[in-house]
Structure formats: C-alpha cells, structure tokens
Amino acid sequence: MIVAKEIRKFYGNGENRQEVLKGIDLTVSDREFVVILGASGSGKSTLLNILSGLERADSGSILYDETDITGFSDSELTKFRKKQVGFIFQQYYLLPHLTVEKNVRMGADLAGNANFAEVIEAVGLSGKSKNYPCELSGGEQQRVAIARALAKDPKVLFCDEPTGALDEVTGRQILDYLSKVQKNSGITVIMVTHNQNIADMADTVVKLNSGRVVEVRKNDKRKTAYEIGW
Amino acid sequence: MVIGFKDALKFIGISVVVVCAAFVCTLFLNYDLDIRGLTNIPDEAIPLYKAHLSMGKAIAGISGCGLALTSVVLLVFYLKNYIDAHGKELGILKAMGYSRFSVARRFWIFGLSVLSGALIGFGVAYLYMPTFYRVQNADGILPKIAVGFHFELLLCLVVLPTLVFAGLAVLYAFYKLKAPVLNLLRESQENTIKARREKEGPFLKGLRLATLKSKKLLVFLIAFSAFCFSSMVQMSLSMPDLASETFAWMILMIGLILAFMTLLMSLSSVVKGNAKTIAMMRIFGYGYGVCSDRILGAYRPFAYVGFAVGTVYQFILLKLMLGLFFSDVNVPAYTFDWKALLIALFAFVVMYEFILFLYAQKIKKLSLKSVMGE
Numbered sequence: 001m002i003v004a005k006e007i008r009k010f011y012g013n014g015e016n017r018q019e020v021l022k023g024i025d026l027t028v029s030d031r032e033f034v035v036i037l038g039a040s041g042s043g044k045s046t047l048l049n050i051l052s053g054l055e056r057a058d059s060g061s062i063l064y065d066e067t068d069i070t071g072f073s074d075s076e077l078t079k080f081r082k083k084q085v086g087f088i089f090q091q092y093y094l095l096p097h098l099t100v101e102k103n104v105r106m107g108a109d110l111a112g113n114a115n116f117a118e119v120i121e122a123v124g125l126s127g128k129s130k131n132y133p134c135e136l137s138g139g140e141q142q143r144v145a146i147a148r149a150l151a152k153d154p155k156v157l158f159c160d161e162p163t164g165a166l167d168e169v170t171g172r173q174i175l176d177y178l179s180k181v182q183k184n185s186g187i188t189v190i191m192v193t194h195n196q197n198i199a200d201m202a203d204t205v206v207k208l209n210s211g212r213v214v215e216v217r218k219n220d221k222r223k224t225a226y227e228i229g230w
Numbered sequence: 231m232v233i234g235f236k237d238a239l240k241f242i243g244i245s246v247v248v249v250c251a252a253f254v255c256t257l258f259l260n261y262d263l264d265i266r267g268l269t270n271i272p273d274e275a276i277p278l279y280k281a282h283l284s285m286g287k288a289i290a291g292i293s294g295c296g297l298a299l300t301s302v303v304l305l306v307f308y309l310k311n312y313i314d315a316h317g318k319e320l321g322i323l324k325a326m327g328y329s330r331f332s333v334a335r336r337f338w339i340f341g342l343s344v345l346s347g348a349l350i351g352f353g354v355a356y357l358y359m360p361t362f363y364r365v366q367n368a369d370g371i372l373p374k375i376a377v378g379f380h381f382e383l384l385l386c387l388v389v390l391p392t393l394v395f396a397g398l399a400v401l402y403a404f405y406k407l408k409a410p411v412l413n414l415l416r417e418s419q420e421n422t423i424k425a426r427r428e429k430e431g432p433f434l435k436g437l438r439l440a441t442l443k444s445k446k447l448l449v450f451l452i453a454f455s456a457f458c459f460s461s462m463v464q465m466s467l468s469m470p471d472l473a474s475e476t477f478a479w480m481i482l483m484i485g486l487i488l489a490f491m492t493l494l495m496s497l498s499s500v501v502k503g504n505a506k507t508i509a510m511m512r513i514f515g516y517g518y519g520v521c522s523d524r525i526l527g528a529y530r531p532f533a534y535v536g537f538a539v540g541t542v543y544q545f546i547l548l549k550l551m552l553g554l555f556f557s558d559v560n561v562p563a564y565t566f567d568w569k570a571l572l573i574a575l576f577a578f579v580v581m582y583e584f585i586l587f588l589y590a591q592k593i594k595k596l597s598l599k600s601v602m603g604e
C-alpha cells in the first residue's frame with residue numbers, strides 16, 4: 001500500500017515561487033489500477049515523480065507499507081527504485097545506441113530476470129529485438145519501454161501519459177496490454193493522463209486541479225481498452 | 231538558428247591549442263629567420279649555429295604540425311558534436327527550405343576561435359621573444375641577435391590558419407548537412423546502425439561497448455590526451471640533461487595544456503552525450519557508481535594505451551633528434567629515462583583518476599528531471 005500524506009511541492013523562488021502541489025493526500029492499495037486525471041499544468045507529473053521517488057517533496061510523507069521514503073538518502077532512493085518501481089514515459093526515453101534487446105535487459109538485469117526474451121515476445125517485438133530504437137515506430141518504441149519497465153518485475157508501475165504520443169489503435173493496444181499485465185501479475189499501476197476516457201479502465205480515478213485532489217472516484221467495473229471511448 | 235559568437239566560444243579548446251601552436255611556431259620560426267641573417271659568426275660557433283638553425287625548424291615543424299593536426303581533429307570533433315546536438319534546429323531549417331549552403335555558410339564563425347588563439351599565441355611569442363633570444367645565446371657564443379618582426383609569419387601563422395579553418399568548418403558542415411532532414415531531426419545516428427554487430431550479453435556490457443562505439447573520436451581524443459601527457463612530460467623531464475631548461479619548461483607546459491584541454495573536453499562530452507542514458511539508468515535504480523564506472527570507465531584502458539604509446543614515441547623522437555641535429559655538438563648520450571617514466575606515470579595516474587572522480591561527481595549532480603525535460 002502506498003500512502004501519501006500532505007504532499008507539498010514548490011517551484012521557483014522569490015516572486016516566481018509557485019505551489020504546484022498543495023497538500024495531496026492519496027492512498028493506493030496493492031494491485032490497484034489508479035488513473036490520475038487533470039488538466040495540463042495541474043501537477044500530475046510532479047505528483048507522479050514524487051510518489052515514485054524521482055523527486056523530493058518539500059513537505060509531507062510517502063509511505064510504502066509503513067516505510068517512509070521521503071527521508072531516504074539518494075542511494076537509498078536508488079535502491080528503492082531498483083527494487084520497487086518501473087517507469088513508462090510519454091517520450092519513451094529508450095537508449096538510442098542500444099538495441100531493443102539491450103534496452104529491455106537494462107530493466108531485466110536489475111532484477112536478475114533471465115526471461116527478458118519472453119517479455120519482448122509478450123509486447124510483440126521478438127522480430128525486432130536486434131533493431132535500434134530509431135528504426136521503430138512510436139508505438140513500437142513505447143512497447144519496448146513497457147517491456148523494459150516490466151522486465152524488472154516492479155511492484156508499482158508509474159506511467160506518465162504512456163499513450164500521449166500514439167494514435168487510437170496503438171494506444172488501445174498498449175493500454176490493453178498494460179491492463180492485462182496489471183491484472184495477471186498483480187502489480188500496482190499508477191497512470192497519469194489527461195484523457196478522461198482512460199479513467200474508465202481504472203479501479204480508482206483521482207482528479208487533480210491546480211495542485212489539489214478534487215475528486216476520488218472508485219469504478220465498480222473496469223472497462224477494457226476496447227470498450228472505452230477515445 | 232543563428233550561429234553566434236556564443237557558439238564560437240564553445241570552441242575554446244581549439245583556441246587554446248592554437249595559442250600553443252602559434253606561440254611555438256612564431257617563436258622558433260622568428261628565431262630561425264633572425265639568425266639566418268647573421269653573417270659574422272665565429273668559426274668555433276658554426277656547429278652550434280647550425281644546430282640552432284635545424285633545431286628551430288624541427289621544433290616548429292614537429293610541434294607545429296602536431297598541434298595543427300590536433301586542432302583539425304578538435305575542430306571536426308566539435309563540429310560533429312555541435313551538429314549532433316543541434317540536429318533538430320538544422321533539420322528544421324533544412325525542412326523549411328534553407329539551402330545546404332545557406333546554413334553551412336554560417337559556420338565560418340568557428341574560424342574566429344582560431345583567429346583569437348593564433349593572435350594571442352603570436353602576440354605572446356613576441357613578448358617573450360627578447361628573453362628567449364637571450365636564453366638561447368646565454369653563453370654568448372653567437373653574436374648578439376636582434377628581434378625582428380616578420381610580416382610573413384603573421385600571414386602564415388594567423389591569417390592563413392583562420393581562413394583555412396573557417397573554410398574547413400563551412401565545408402564540413404556542408405558535408406554533414408547532406409543527411410536527409412529526417413535523420414537530422416531524429417535521434418538516429420548513422421554509426422548506431424553501422425555498428426550492427428551487437429552481441430548477446432548483459433546490458434552493462436553492451437552499454438560499455440555502445441558507449442565506446444557511438445563516439446569513436448572520443449576514444450581517440452582520450453588516448454591522445456594521455457599520449458600528449460606521457461610524451462611531453464617525459465621529454466621535458468629528460469631534457470634538462472640534453473638541451474636547455476627553457477625547452478623543458480615549454481614542452482612541459484604545452485604537454486599539460488594539450489593533455490588537460492583534450493581530456494576535459496572529451497570527458498565533458500562523454501557526460502553530456504550520455505546524460506540521458508545516465509538519467510534513465512538512475513531512474514531505473516542503477517547506482518551512481520555503476521553509471522560512472524560503465525560510462526567514464528570505458529575509456530580508461532585507452533588512456534593507458536595512449537600513455538604507453540607516448541612513452542615509446544618520445545624515446546624514439548629524442549633519439550632521432552639528438553642523432554640528427556646534435557651529432558656534432560657535445561651532448562651526453564641519451565638512454566631511456568626510467569625515472570622520468572615513473573614520475574610521469576605516477577603523475578598521470580593521480581591526475582587521470584582525480585579528474586575521473588570529479589566527473590563522477592558531475593554525474594552524481596545530474597538532475598534527473600532536467601535531463602528528461604529536454
């Protein structure tokens with residue numbers, strides 16, 4: 001379980017000082033699929049980065065099963081990320097000089113996972129495992145990024161607009177795959193998006209508005225990636 | 231994109247090397263031209279006079295050529311980096327319909343880094359010249375030599391190199407801009423695709439190889455910097471016995487400047503070029519130590535190879551020079567200087583590892599978010 005308490009984050013200083021997160025409280029249970037919704041600039045990415053230990057909050061605490069990561073040193077945070085979390089970003093951020101296979105192994109090796117070939121196959125890219133990122137389409141690159149994140153067996157997967165750069169068909173494929181993995185392997189997924197429709201796939205929807213949680217909604221029934229609107 | 235003076239500033243590494251080159255060449259060639267005009271040389275001073283004549287040319291030739299080549303390599307390196315880093319802007323210009331030449335033309339500005347370096351080196355050489363002449367003739371064997379100004383040196387050592395480098399920069403940019411717009415826009419690298427023989431193996435091993443392969447010039451530069459350090463420091467340490475102390479100092483300074491400039495530049499470029507990779511690894515939970523070891527450490531063996539080559543090179547060079555130019559002057563026989571090797575090696579290890587350590591700290595300070603935000 002992840003519990004965030006009173007998270008505050010400021011950017012800038014002097015006159016430009018701006019409170020981006022204004023005391024966020026949030027609870028995410030294990031194996032939950034959470035979607036964070038909000039307009040551009042509402043602080044979604046910032047919240048995600050803080051929850052995942054990429055960035056530090058200015059105040060508040062984040063508990064992973066009773067362990068408060070806000071007091072962690074840099075090396076403790078690194079260790080924490082290594083063990084617990086995976087990331088998927090809108091811009092993929094693959095390593096351009098390495099093949100698909102090596103990119104996936106970047107995640108797999110961390111967890112001592114020898115089955116990286118299976119993960120590549122699962123995202124449907126076995127035929128391209130020797131290709132370089134620049135030889136892949138956007139959707140394929142995002143699938144590599146997903147494989148890379150899943151290959152490290154994370155407990156929590158953080159996704160920042162994973163379908164933001166994709167068309168409808170590819171976007172649905174990616175979401176379908178993510179949601180299946182989440183169900184089958186029982187990881188927690190926290191996904192940021194501004195696409196309201198995607199919220200219907202989640203267990204819990206958290207709405208953010210200028211740095212505040214304005215609504216938390218539980219869905220009784222999750223829709224699949226092919227049932228939602230786009 | 232308008233390439234401005236600020237961009238030319240980034241080429242300061244070239245300026246520094248050019249300062250050295252212009253300084254050494256101006257000094258020795260000017261000396262050469264001035265003593266050539268001497269007429270009243272006493273008979274007993276003729277061997278020394280001849281030795282000075284050929285030595286002036288040899289030193290100007292060897293160090294001048296070496297330094298000039300270095301600056302060309304650096305120029306290409308900088309330009310390649312610059313074009314890689316600004317590929318997007320260049321691609322957009324090209325996509326909008328700017329002709330290749332109209333974009334490449336603006337690269338002339340990088341000739342300014344050569345101009346400034348050459349002017350400084352030239353000027354400093356003239357400031358130092360009176361002292362140099364006095365030291366050269368300290369024992370008063372040759373008649374008094376007056377410092378003369380030679381306009382042709384200004385032409386050959388300042389004006390010409392500036393024009394050549396400006397032209398080279400434009401030509402190189404013109405050549406690089408041949409790439410299709412999409413290749414400029416994308417993060418694709420030709421050599422990434424060329425290095426297609428990526429083997430099976432763990433990520434970290436692959437990373438080390440890919441880091442090295444993605445910028446082969448860096449491997450060369452880092453080896454070269456160790457080469458400069460090793461050869462010049464050892465040469466200067468063995469020199470006081472063989473030639474004058476001034477030379478020893480001069481060679482030491484040039485060696486250190488060259489070695490440090492190229493090393494710092496290369497390592498900065500390593501860190502900058504791999505910032506995204508490092509950030510991504512850090513996000514995934516790889517520690518600082520692993521990142522800097524795999525990425526900075528990948529170059530270490532090449533540095534030591536460069537050092538070894540430099541040792542051999544300086545030995546052969548000194549042997550040859552002494553044999554050729556000083557055969558008829560009394561100098562002690564030259565044998566390999568083990569003490570110099572040990573001192574140079576020790577200094578090298580300490581400095582190289584210290585600089586690596588500093589860059590590892592730099593990696594530590596890379597902010598994950600700022601790197602990803604680009």
Ligand SMILES: Nc1ncnc2c1ncn2[C@@H]1O[C@H](COP(=O)(O)OP(=O)(O)OP(=O)(O)O)[C@@H](O)[C@H]1O
Pocket residue numbers: 011012020038039040041042043044045046047194599
């Ligand atoms: N490093 C930073 N320095 C200063 N301000 C920042 C920084 N990062 C984010 N901000 C500001 O914080 C606010 C929230 O940014 P954030 O990236 O979290 O928004 P977001 O909800 O993810 O938006 P989007 O949907 O456009 O990605 C914005 O107003 C942004 O300008």
Ligand SMILES: [Mg+2]
Pocket residue numbers: 044045046160
């Ligand atoms: Mg965002």
